[in-house]
Amino acid sequence: MVCELAKEVLTIEADAIRRLIDVIDENFENAVNLMFQCSGRVIVTGMGKPGLIGRKIAATLASTGTPSLFLHPAEAIHGDLGMVTKDDVVLAISHSGETEEIVKLLNTIKKIGAKLISLTGNKKSTLAKNSNIVLHICIDKEACPLGLAPTASTTAQLAMGDALAVTLLDKRGFKAEDFAFYHPGGNLGRQLLTVADIMRKGDANPIVKEKVTVKEALLAITGARAGSCSVVNTKGVLTGIFTDGDLRRHFEKEDAQDLSREKISLVMTVNPRSIHQDKLAAEALNILKENKIDELPVVDDEDKPVGLLDVQDLLRAGFL
Numbered sequence: 001m002v003c004e005l006a007k008e009v010l011t012i013e014a015d016a017i018r019r020l021i022d023v024i025d026e027n028f029e030n031a032v033n034l035m036f037q038c039s040g041r042v043i044v045t046g047m048g049k050p051g052l053i054g055r056k057i058a059a060t061l062a063s064t065g066t067p068s069l070f071l072h073p074a075e076a077i078h079g080d081l082g083m084v085t086k087d088d089v090v091l092a093i094s095h096s097g098e099t100e101e102i103v104k105l106l107n108t109i110k111k112i113g114a115k116l117i118s119l120t121g122n123k124k125s126t127l128a129k130n131s132n133i134v135l136h137i138c139i140d141k142e143a144c145p146l147g148l149a150p151t152a153s154t155t156a157q158l159a160m161g162d163a164l165a166v167t168l169l170d171k172r173g174f175k176a177e178d179f180a181f182y183h184p185g186g187n188l189g190r191q192l193l194t195v196a197d198i199m200r201k202g203d204a205n206p207i208v209k210e211k212v213t214v215k216e217a218l219l220a221i222t223g224a225r226a227g228s229c230s231v232v233n234t235k236g237v238l239t240g241i242f243t244d245g246d247l248r249r250h251f252e253k254e255d256a257q258d259l260s261r262e263k264i265s266l267v268m269t270v271n272p273r274s275i276h277q278d279k280l281a282a283e284a285l286n287i288l289k290e291n292k293i294d295e296l297p298v299v300d301d302e303d304k305p306v307g308l309l310d311v312q313d314l315l316r317a318g319f320l
Contacts, residue, residue, distance in 0.1 A: 009151070012143040016152040017159045023136050024163070031117050031133045032167050035066060040087030042068040043114070045076065047101045049150040050093040050119075050157060057091070057161030064165050065174040073101035081105065086113030091164075094118070095137065095153040097125020106130045119157050135160060195284050196277040198317045199298045199307030200226065207232055207305055210239060210265040217242050217264045228295040230305040231268050238297055238305050240268035274299045277306055284309050285319050 035042050042061055046054035054070055061068035071083055071090075084090065090109055094102045097120040109116055110130070118131040121138055128134045137160060143151035179192060199205075206220040206229035221229050221242075231240035242264055250259055250267050259267070274297045275284050284296055288311055298307035 009143040012141065013152050013155040016139045016156040019138060019140075020156055020160055020163070023138065027133055027135060028163070031135060032164060032171065034115055034117065034133065035089055035164065035168060036171050038087065038089045040067075040085050040089070042066055042089050042091055043071050043084055044068060044091045044093070045071045045073050045102065045105070046093035047073050047099045049154050050095065053154050053157045053161065054091075054093050056158060057165065060162065060165040061168070063179070064169040065172045065178060066165065066168050073099070073105055077101060077104050081108050081112070084109065084112050084114050088114045090114050090116045092116060092118050092127060092131070093120075093157055094125075094127050095121040095150065095157075097122040097127035099127075102127055119160055121153060191282065193281040193317060194277070195275055195279050195281055195298050195309055196307065198281055198313050199277065199309045200224075200313065201307045205305070205308045206230070208264060209234070210263065212264050213260065214242075214247075214262050214264055214267060215260040218247070226308060227310060228308065230297045230308065231264055232305060236304045238272070238274055238299055238303055240265065240270050241272040241295065241297055242268040243295055272297060274303075274305075275309065276300070281314065281317060281319065285314050288314070
């Protein structure tokens with residue numbers, strides 16, 4: 001009996017989502033265009049369970065390139081409507097379309113001049129009649145056996161919110177690196193960090209020319225507090241890297257005093273492993289591991305060094 005009821009709930013909610021496919025029409029397209037062209041923010045509002053759905057929709061919009069926030073309708077009618085401007089689009093969620101707190105907002109929203117999109121199951125409701133665009137969330141019944149608890153209706157509202165967010169994401173040309181920008185923390189942020197996000201640059205990225213001496217190269221490394229320096233030719237193209245490991249290896253077979261006067265081009269590692277600044281930091285980690293090295297020059301499209309990635313940089317970014 002328990003499993004049968006659970007299956008029935010899932011069937012009802014799945015049917016509610018499938019029914020939405022038939023209502024994706026010009027109203028949906030108009031809603032997407034209105035939100036896309038919005039010069040302010042998309043302000044999502046809803047009371048009770050639809051309000052919880054609204055919070056999730058607002059969060060999804062905000063993290064995928066559409067500035068958005070959630071406005072609690074009960075707080076709104078006690079002053080928080082001051083958050084709404086004429087440049088905003090309000091997305092109001094109410095299955096009945098007659099939710100008291102939502103209805104009380106309508107007149108003021110019109111006076112402010114914000115556009116209103118509604119997600120409602122009643123096209124003849126007060127909310128629908130006062131909306132610029134109505135997205136009809138039609139369901140046969142709630143999954144609750146009593147027909148009381150919002151279940152299928154809130155599932156459908158959530159799915160429609162995702163459809164809006166993903167369509168806007170695509171319309172904006174939102175990319176993985178944009179997603180990473182809005183998710184700097186946690187595993188998602190680490191997965192999408194680029195080399196340019198964490199590399200050492202400027203004074204922390206020592207670069208020397210092939211004609212300098214080992215002593216000069218060491219001074220550059222010390223000044224940058226780095227473990228290596230990139231070596232470039234007269235055109236500024238990367239030709240080598242000089243690390244403390246190179247220094248130790250040459251000390252084993254060369255006189256230290258004579259070595260300091262040698263040109264760096266004679267003791268550097270030629271044609272070193274490098275990585276483009278736009279590559280993912282996770283890819284850089286793989287290169288370091290596979291080649292058992294600690295430093296990696298970062299280059300641009302012309303193979304000129306623009307940064308330096310050290311294993312410690314990846315450690316600080318949480319990759320190790």
